[in-house]
Amino acid sequence: MDNVTAVDRSAALGIFDSGVGGLTVLKEVLKILPFENCVYFGDVGRTPYGGRSKDIITQFTRQDVAFLMEQKVKFIVCACNTASSVALEDIRDDYPVAMVGVIEPGARAAAQRTKKGRIGIIGTHATVNSNAYARYIHEIDPKLKVFSLACPLFVPLAEEGYIDKEATYLIARDYLQTMRDVDIDTLVLGCTHYPLLKHVIGDVMGDEVLLIDSGEETARAARDVLSETNILNPGASQTPCPEGERRFFVSDVPEKFGGVASRFLGQEVSRITRVDISRY
Amino acid sequence: MDNVTAVDRSAALGIFDSGVGGLTVLKEVLKILPFENCVYFGDVGRTPYGGRSKDIITQFTRQDVAFLMEQKVKFIVCACNTASSVALEDIRDDYPVAMVGVIEPGARAAAQRTKKGRIGIIGTHATVNSNAYARYIHEIDPKLKVFSLACPLFVPLAEEGYIDKEATYLIARDYLQTMRDVDIDTLVLGCTHYPLLKHVIGDVMGDEVLLIDSGEETARAARDVLSETNILNPGASQTPCPEGERRFFVSDVPEKFGGVASRFLGQEVSRITRVDISRY
Numbered sequence A, B: 001m002d003n004v005t006a007v008d009r010s011a012a013l014g015i016f017d018s019g020v021g022g023l024t025v026l027k028e029v030l031k032i033l034p035f036e037n038c039v040y041f042g043d044v045g046r047t048p049y050g051g052r053s054k055d056i057i058t059q060f061t062r063q064d065v066a067f068l069m070e071q072k073v074k075f076i077v078c079a080c081n082t083a084s085s086v087a088l089e090d091i092r093d094d095y096p097v098a099m100v101g102v103i104e105p106g107a108r109a110a111a112q113r114t115k116k117g118r119i120g121i122i123g124t125h126a127t128v129n130s131n132a133y134a135r136y137i138h139e140i141d142p143k144l145k146v147f148s149l150a151c152p153l154f155v156p157l158a159e160e161g162y163i164d165k166e167a168t169y170l171i172a173r174d175y176l177q178t179m180r181d182v183d184i185d186t187l188v189l190g191c192t193h194y195p196l197l198k199h200v201i202g203d204v205m206g207d208e209v210l211l212i213d214s215g216e217e218t219a220r221a222a223r224d225v226l227s228e229t230n231i232l233n234p235g236a237s238q239t240p241c242p243e244g245e246r247r248f249f250v251s252d253v254p255e256k257f258g259g260v261a262s263r264f265l266g267q268e269v270s271r272i273t274r275v276d277i278s279r280y
Helices: A002-006 A023-032 A054-070 A081-086 A088-094 A103-113 A125-130 A132-140 A154-159 A166-181 A194-205 A214-228 A254-265 B002-006 B023-032 B054-070 B081-086 B088-094 B103-113 B125-130 B132-140 B154-159 B166-181 B194-205 B214-228 B254-265
Strands: A013-017 A038-042 A075-078 A098-101 A118-123 A145-150 A186-189 A210-213 A246-250 A272-274 B013-017 B038-042 B075-078 B098-101 B118-123 B145-150 B186-189 B210-213 B246-250 B272-274
Touching (some): A013 A054, A023 A254, A038 A054, A054 A075, A054 A088, A054 A125, A075 A214, A081 A098, A081 A125, A081 A132, A103 A118, A103 A132, A103 A186, A103 A210, A118 A125, A118 A194, A125 A132, A132 A145, A154 B154, A166 A194, A166 B166, A186 A194, A194 A210, A246 A254, B023 B254, B038 B054, B054 B081, B054 B088, B075 B214, B081 B088, B081 B118, B081 B125, B081 B132, B088 B098, B098 B103, B103 B132, B103 B210, B103 B214, B118 B132, B118 B166, B118 B194, B125 B132, B125 B145, B145 B166, B154 B166, B154 B194, B166 B194, B194 B210, B246 B254, B254 B272
Parallel strands (some): A013 A075, A038 A246, A075 A098, A118 A145, A118 A186, A186 A210, A246 A272, B013 B075, B038 B246, B075 B098, B118 B145
């Protein structure tokens, strides 16, 4: 990109998701890049994306990115597995900033850490149908075996706080039986809501299966890109480094978002502004 | 309305919903008004409405109605409990056709049939927060006691076909315990998805609690309005009466809708056309 040299290093990172799930990615970003300014956009007015078509997901993703571009972000994290797997590759060349999605980092971590060469992917219908995780994994090593499974009820269960309930265990056992049968040793949590159910999923799969949290891997990938392209915030080199500013935008009224967001992010969320995303 | 006399009696009924749930209402309409032409619009590209704000729900509802008006329908059934309870009263006077929502018919049936004067309402967060059922019930009889409860997981469970599963019973027992404690004798299924879980809800509540299906009541209300305003399709008076034409429109790709829709409607659904609803 010709204009990389012109990037304002103090500009914010833009992070977007179909709703609140991407806050689990933001949480990891804030851990390792605390000095960066961040703008988060959550499309809560049209969430969830996971059951929709490629056409609609691509249209929504373009609008989300257009809003972040207007905020003059220096870099974009697509924190939504569905948008990353279905739309990101088709649109990334149309914008003058670098973008990282959650698929490639999660796929790379799984490919590196599996010992048996047998990897499971769980996500939404759209993510699984796209086959994006398997494509990335096979680019790294075509011999790896990949098994993908949609677990659509995990999103509403996580959003409703049905975390430690017997019903959630029953549904998880029901969904994940196939993954147990095919003898994987590594399971990618291919939806940003799933880390909230990590405990349940881990119990059902057993200790011998390694769970990969795409959010953690994506935060590291974002740090690597910022560092390699020399656009880390100048505050990064100060001691102690100053904490960046965080701003939140949503496509529906902010009140409800604040409560759920604080649970997902693990800290109080304020300064939430509403955007009419249909105008982008 | 001045232009009632100008209504084309052969024109179609317009029925809309946030997605597939309204097909349970269409099913009841087709039973008692088989001779009517029907246009169904399902906003599957933006479903579900139940967790969104009044602002967004009203914006989406206006777009849904604008599309049906363009189809020159003679009458509109708002088959979505959320849209009916949150938006319908605010917008109905802005359009030149009569509209019926699902709240008033369900509320009336509950008020007429309760013996103890204690009525339960279950629905989405938006429906429950609107208090619309309680308002209609109290217009009929201010002495009736109304208890309202949001059961948000029932929608994804119904859509995923989790009908007869133990997990669904556990969640239903969890949600409905309050309704059992307050000793209601009548429970309104205030969401068009809930009739799919009628068996589970009935088992949990027990035989002594009467379940009211708003869809059935709404179909009867629609027939009454069409009859009273003399705009029933002329085919109604023929013997045997000819079957009306059914057309389906959705705001995302039609393929997935066809399968789920056939399950909800109990018959094959074809002739499904996609609409870009954001243009309305």
